[in-house]
Amino acid sequence: MTCRICGARLPEGAMFCGECGSATSATPESRRPVDARPGDTTVFDRASLRAGGAPGTGAGTGGTGVVSIPVHGFEPILPPEEVVTAPARFTLRFSTGEHRIVFGSGLVGRNPVAQPGEHFDHLVQIADRTLSVSKTHLEFGEHDGILWVADRFSGNGTIVRRPDDGALRCEPGRRYLVPRGSRVELASQFFEVG
Incomplete structure (x- = not known):
């Protein structure tokens, strides 16, 4: 075996x-x-585990992508050697005035849809009347506490502006680290990472 x-x-x-x-x-x-997809990160959401949800499913989020993990009196349900630290959380502040708190993985676009066999913690929809943002424009995830983005072969592309760096046009399908304070431009819309 x-x-x-x-x-x-x-x-x-x-x-x-x-x-x-x-x-x-x-x-x-x-x-x-939970089986991880090759090259991806499995995220264990403690709030879901306490609520009886499956690890990594984002159960208990109410579909908003915002999860509150109680800090006071948290008792892990796993043995101490198996307790997983809480996933990094990021605030995405959009040019539309909206903001989302995200963790794990997700898709961003006018009407983002996962392909068959894909699983994401968040599907973040942007209200874009100009239709410059693709339906599924980019994918995001977390690596060592830093957010990464990958353009999903969008029509108008993605540009990353890091705080201490110039503009960088993203090659479709390639992951780019986006530290806090960066700006990610999706055609005529953008979001800032906090």
Whole structure:
């Protein structure tokens, strides 16, 4: 028997891989962790775990993308060695006057839609009467506490303006780190990362 993630040889009946720690096919469904997409980050939302939601689903957000995690009296439901730190949160302030608090991964556009087999924590819709923003304009995620964006082959492209750097036109499909204080331009609209 081999691990389906790292390919290490496993003893018969093993529930977890000794090399990478992933669950094996012998793991009962109720104890199996969420599978990450290759090259992506699995986000465990503590509020969802306390509410009984599945890890990484964003359950309990009410569809707004805003999650409140109580700070006082939080008792982890996982053993101490398995407690996952809270995901980084970012405030996206749009040129339309709206703002969203996001974590994990998401799509931004006039009417963003995930492709079959994709899962995102947020679908952030921008009101753009000029139609310069594509329906699904860009994807975002988090890496080591920093937001990244990737243009999803939009019609008018994406430009990143970092606080200490000039303008950078994003190559479609490539991820760009966007530190706090940066401005991301989506055609005639933009958002600032806080």
